[in-house]
Amino acid sequence: MSAVTRRTAAVLAGRRVWLCDLDGTLVDSAPAHEAAFRAALAEVSPGLSGSFDYGAHTGASTRQVVEGLGVDPALAEGVIRRKQRLYRAYVLDGAVPVLPGAHRLLALLADRGHTAYLVTSGSRDSVTRVLEACALTGYFRGVLTADDVSCSKPDPDFYRRACDAWAVDPRGAVVLEDSAHGVASAVGAGLLTLQVHGAAPAAGAVPVRDLEEIVSLLGTDDMSDMEALDMEALDMEENPLG
Structure with missing residues (x-):
């Protein structure tokens, strides 16, 4: 003891x-979050998607992660919304x-x-x-x-x-x-x-x-x-x- x-x-x-x-x-939820982030980032910046490490961001909000990665501010809102939609789809599929x-x-x-x-x-x-x-x-x-x-x-x-x-x-x-x-x-x-x-x-x-x-x-x-x-x-x- x-x-x-x-x-x-x-x-x-x-x-x-x-x-x-x-x-x-x-x-x-980590695997579903990581997959959603990678897919959303790949649509905007394949380079960021390939090097993305979700483990370094656990506990942070989606907005905080996207802004911290340096995504173009003009594209950030779209990335955030896309990531959230993808993640919610994973949830409905039983992936969490x-x-x-x-x-x-x-x-x-x-x-x-x-x-x-x-x-x-x-x-x-x-x-x-x-x-x-x-x-x-x-x-x-x-x-x-x-x-x-x-x-x-x-x-x-x-x-x-x-x-x-x-x-x-x-x-x-x-x-x-x-x-x-x-x-x-x-x-x-x-x-x-x-x-x-x-x-x-x-x-x-x-x-x-x-x-x-x-x-x-x-x-x-x-x-x-x-x-x-x-x-x-x-x-x-x-x-x-x-």
């Missing part, structure tokens, strides 16, 4: 609000599966009286379609998308806007993220953050293997037998789990 013991479970169980990311956290443990975790949170909100860099239309396709719609009391705010992850204002919109006290909330962009936004807003499915640990977050590990942590009746998380990445003086 690692440094996180029963106190970790008590802290997480006591935090009544969960702010969840979507892409890469609850659904496996829900990740293992997502339904179990969200159902457990609801059963324990926790409130879940969705905080995502996706567009409203795309997010709505993913939630419907993956049967995730009913789990969230509210949804904040890139269409609702003027900033994007990793800007901490993204999560600050979410907390303001739903009157969430950061001291009573926990964030579930996967990407470095998302973690930076949440940690910068002063929120306790769990990072799942991360290729590399992001500064300030509690790394978690997968969603099933969180289910095990929250669902156990015997805290001494729970599977623990690795806390070495945290500043123990500031982190409430320390």
Whole structure:
């Protein structure tokens, strides 16, 4: 058992609000996003399409990615709209599966009286379609998308806007993220953050293997037998789990 013991479970169980990311956290959307980006870019700039690395942009909005690639501003809006249409078609074709443990975790949170909100860099239309396709719609009391705010992850204002919109006290909330962009936004807003499915640990977050590990942590009746998380990445003086 690692440094996180029963106190970790008590802290997480006591935090009544969960702010969840979507892409890469609850659904496996990266392949569909990458394919949509490559196809949209190929219609405008084959050179950009060939060198495009979606992994370097995970957690960012479509607009943020397109602008960051240096697409001609006169063409950027068309690329954004085309990418979104392609991605939504992939969603309808079933190319964006829900990740293992997502339904179990969200159902457990609801059963324990926790409130879940969705905080995502996706567009409203795309997010709505993913939630419907993956049967995730009913789990969230509210949804904040890139269409609702003027900033994007990793800007901490993204999560600050979410907390303001739903009157969430950061001291009573926990964030579930996967990407470095998302973690930076949440940690910068002063929120306790769990990072799942991360290729590399992001500064300030509690790394978690997968969603099933969180289910095990929250669902156990015997805290001494729970599977623990690795806390070495945290500043123990500031982190409430320390």
